[in-house]
Amino acid sequence: MLSFTEENYLKSIVQLTIFESTEREVGVNKLASCLDVKPATVSDMVKKLNAKKLVNYKKYGKVSLTKKGRKSGMMVIRRHRLWETFLQIKLNFSWDEVHDLAEELEHIYSEKLINRLDEFLDFPSFDPHGDAIPNADGEIFIPFRKLLSEAKVGDIVKIIAVKDNTKEFLNYVDKIGIVINDKIIIESKDNFNSLTTINIKGKLHVVSPRFTDNIFIVSPKFEKAKD
Amino acid sequence: MLSFTEENYLKSIVQLTIFESTEREVGVNKLASCLDVKPATVSDMVKKLNAKKLVNYKKYGKVSLTKKGRKSGMMVIRRHRLWETFLQIKLNFSWDEVHDLAEELEHIYSEKLINRLDEFLDFPSFDPHGDAIPNADGEIFIPFRKLLSEAKVGDIVKIIAVKDNTKEFLNYVDKIGIVINDKIIIESKDNFNSLTTINIKGKLHVVSPRFTDNIFIVSPKFEKAKD
DNA sequence: TAAAAAAGTTAGTTTAATCTAACTATTTTT
DNA sequence: AAAAATAGTTAGATTAAACTAACTTTTTTA
Structure with a gap:
């Protein structure tokens, strides 16, 4: 224990x-x-x-x-991410509210509880922030992903997760109206000021590295690499 | 805190x-x-x-x-009983399994969480053991109730709650096939041996005080008193 | 490569919640 | 009402997880 x-x-x-x-x-x-x-x-x-x-x-x-330590740690993360999913999907919490609660719920140890919760949520593979949920054996598939700041002008990329889980960041993400799996077009880059102009659902936004360094994407190259 | x-x-x-x-x-x-x-x-x-x-x-x-202490204590019980209800209704735990888990979940303090959970469960008034759930203000309605051992021969009573929440007791209750709100007829009493014969859904069972002292009922008198 | 900086350790202290053992106060019994 | 039993308290110890302050080891830099 x-x-x-x-x-x-x-x-x-x-x-x-x-x-x-x-x-x-x-x-x-x-x-x-x-x-x-x-x-x-x-x-x-x-x-x-x-x-x-x-x-x-x-x-x-x-x-x-060690192997044992890795598994224990993974199980804590599994519990955290499943509870986050529960809070958001079933109890309608917003994604900036779930983290602190999950931080407490994650320590309730019962394999049966967590596996029942997993089932109740239909065995989700990703939590509301786009992070992969370790399976019952503590294993995880970490998809190949890049930061938005690594994308080139003209790329059409898909947002798969956020890196920064603070309230301020998530509020901003909400404000500009992005959800996980949305497409973004990189319209232009201003390297002098480190600004990127992105197109989300037809709207243009100028964003700094504070944003682009904290959004995970899959780029067309990766999508191609799969077939 | x-x-x-x-x-x-x-x-x-x-x-x-x-x-x-x-x-x-x-x-x-x-x-x-x-x-x-x-x-x-x-x-x-x-x-x-x-x-x-x-x-x-x-x-x-x-x-x-004190007033403050009573409210805090009531809120712990509110959380406990709501989580028990969740585990049994939504995650299909049996009623002898929920207590220990609820014992941990009850300490997660967030008014918003518990009120959302309450809503998700459709504002239950009683938990799976038949115990009343305190409301968001820590108030509770404790129904007038007696122990099964207080019932007289010939009474037809309704089981509204169990007093003993140990696994052994709940398993026995399951085994003889009672659920909350079932009717029981008191067929006879053997005072020498302290045994009671009860009729549940047409089946007779001979039970000792270990059983009758741990089942809460409402008796016909109370039902009458209400109208 | 010697000095400075960064990284890490040790020893001793603190706090919350528990314990045991010895003591004191209150209640019950004869 | 005195003795016995029950109930409750105090003092001192223990454990886990933190801290500070002083020290040591390793790494970096000039």
């Missing part, structure tokens, strides 16, 4: 070493700032997680997940 | 002083055994709850709820 806190550590390590980086290990300081605690606290905790065979760690070394 | 633990104390005090007794105060020892902790622990905690104006308490005195 893992504590609430241990689960949060594993979740953060999964995020830092699987979802947000190709590096499969992370330093104590980075982990501390992700969890919003001091490095000293992390030092102690990773020792404990190492003793429980959830992470690999040696003094002054980096932290990486 | 109340801690998980403080909420459990308030919930137990509500149960002991509102649902399970007409006494509006409870002693430290009784509260301790209800919470499965030592009296010394309760002594400390009620001091803390008193300082927070959630209970009334003086050294060597009994514990009672």
Whole structure:
């Protein structure tokens, strides 16, 4: 049985070493700032997680997940994303409201509960933010994706997920009227000011990197690569 | 903001002083055994709850709820019973499985969440065990009810709730095929052996006080009193 | 490559909630 | 009303997860 806190550590390590980086290990300081605690606290905790065979760690070394730790962390993320989906689809919460609630719901541990919830939601593959939901074995398919900022002028791309889940960001996304799976045309780029003009459903918007660095897309190349 | 633990104390005090007794105060020892902790622990905690104006308490005195404490405790019970209803109605859990999960879900604090859940379930008045669900203001209507053991031979009574929520009890109730709102006829009583013969849907069952002391009923008298 | 900066660790403290053991107050019984 | 039983309190210890401050190791840079 893992504590609430241990689960949060594993979740953060999964995020830092699987979802947000190709590096499969992370330093104590980075982990501390992700969890919003001091490095000293992390030092102690990773020792404990190492003793429980959830992470690999040696003094002054980096932290990486064992198979067991990876699975536990993935299950926390599975629960989080399924609850987010429930809150949005069944209880009509908006997508900027679901994160904080899911942060609490994710720690309720019961395989049966989460699998029933999965079934109740019709086995969704993606949550409302477009992020993939790990399956009951803790496995996940991470689709090939790029940032909107990597798209070229003239590209027609599809929004598949948002990277920034803060309320401000999601509110802006709502305001300009985008939903997951919408098409965007890259009309032009102003490299001097780092601005991009995009066309969404016929309307033009001028956006900065604050936007383009936080939208995941699939580009035509990838769509082609599939057939 | 109340801690998980403080909420459990308030919930137990509500149960002991509102649902399970007409006494509006409870002693430290009784509260301790209800919470499965030592009296010394309760002594400390009620001091803390008193300082927070959630209970009334003086050294060597009994514990009672303030208005604020009563409302907080009621809200925990509201959340518990709504989640139980959700698990049983929407996720198809059996009624002996829902309690432990609801015990965790009840501590997720968000008025919006719980009111949305209430709406999603169509504003139920009773949970699957037949217990009344407090409303959004923490108020509750406790119907007049008796124990099955108080019924007289010849009475035709209606089961409205179960008192004992342990798995063993609920399994037995399932086994003999009763559901909430079923009618029971009291066929005979054997006072020497403390046994009661009851008729449920045409079938006779001989039951001991272990059963009759844990089933809540409304008797014909009460039904009459209403018109 | 030596000094400076960054990263990480250790030791000792804090807080909430629990415990045990010993003590005190209140209630019940004879 | 005194003795016994029950109920309740206090003091001191424990555990998990955090902290600060001081220290050490590793990495970077000039």
